[in-house]
Amino acid sequence: MLNTHVSTGVTGGLLAVSLVLTACGGSNAAAPANPAPSVSSSAPATAQHNAADVAFAQSMIPHHRDAVAMADLAADRAQDPEVTTLAEQIQAAQQPEIDQLTGFLSAWGAEVSPSNSMDGMGHGSTPSTSSPSGMGGMMSPAQMEQLRNSTGTRFDEMFLTMMIEHHRSAVSAAQEEIEQGSYPDAKQLAEKIVADQTAEISRMQQMQAG
Numbered sequence: 235m236l237n238t239h240v241s242t243g244v245t246g247g248l249l250a251v252s253l254v255l256t257a258c259g260g261s262n263a264a265a266p267a268n269p270a271p272s273v274s275s276s277a278p279a280t281a282q283h284n285a286a287d288v289a290f291a292q293s294m295i296p297h298h299r300d301a302v303a304m305a306d307l308a309a310d311r312a313q314d315p316e317v318t319t320l321a322e323q324i325q326a327a328q329q330p331e332i333d334q335l336t337g338f339l340s341a342w343g344a345e346v347s348p349s350n351s352m353d354g355m356g357h358g359s360t361p362s363t364s365s366p367s368g369m370g371g372m373m374s375p376a377q378m379e380q381l382r383n384s385t386g387t388r389f390d391e392m393f394l395t396m397m398i399e400h401h402r403s404a405v406s407a408a409q410e411e412i413e414q415g416s417y418p419d420a421k422q423l424a425e426k427i428v429a430d431q432t433a434e435i436s437r438m439q440q441m442q443a444g
Contacts, residue, residue, distance in 0.1 A: 286414035288344045290424065291335040293369045293407060296347055298328040298335075300372045301400055304393065307382055311389040316441055320434070321393070327430060331423065338420055371403025394438045401431040401438075 301324055308321030339346045373381070373396060381392050404427055411424035 281416075281418055283338075283342055283417035283420065284415065286411060287417040287420045288339070288342060290407060290411040290415060290420060291338045292344065292347065294404065294427075295332055295335050295339075297369050297372055297400075297404055297407070298332045299349060301328055301397065301404075302332070303378070304373065304381060304397060304400070307389070308393060311385045312393065313386040314390045314441070317390045317393060320437070320441075324397070324434070331427070334419075334423060338417065369403055369407050371400040373400070391442075394442050398435055398438050401435050405431050405435075 305321035305324045305328075308318050312318045312321065336346050377396065381389065381396065384392050408424035408427040408431075412421055412428070415421050415424065
């Protein structure tokens, strides 16, 4: 009688184990043996740049710094509030562009001129496309000193005259980048410079006339 109960208990236990293994086996069968690898998207290829892009960035950075330095002087020297407002707008527009141009050069592995090297960067009124530092319209140290020593209406007149010439050279360099450059973001920035500074030239000419 005892043996019968033991046999029955063992048989029941084996049956239960069998059912559990069968259930586990069914679960494994439902899962894929070799899961598909996850698909990762590759980063877009870096846009190509050329020598014109590098020359544009390398020359426009010190040129913009020149304009920002001129605009800095207006805060406590200008008499016409419109000149002061214009100077603030030039600063607000051109400093971020300096940062953007610096980013281009860093990404390209090209040299970025130090911020204190402006005095030796080929200042003068004659543009030179053969050298990145030869943009025209930049102020000579003597001109900057004259502007720094001026106040009131004299400062306003000098500031507008100098900044118009400064903007014209920037527009010319930006147009050259549009025609000869290949880096899309640099060309887009050049288009913005042409549009913004052409409009500011017209505004300054109206201020001179008015």
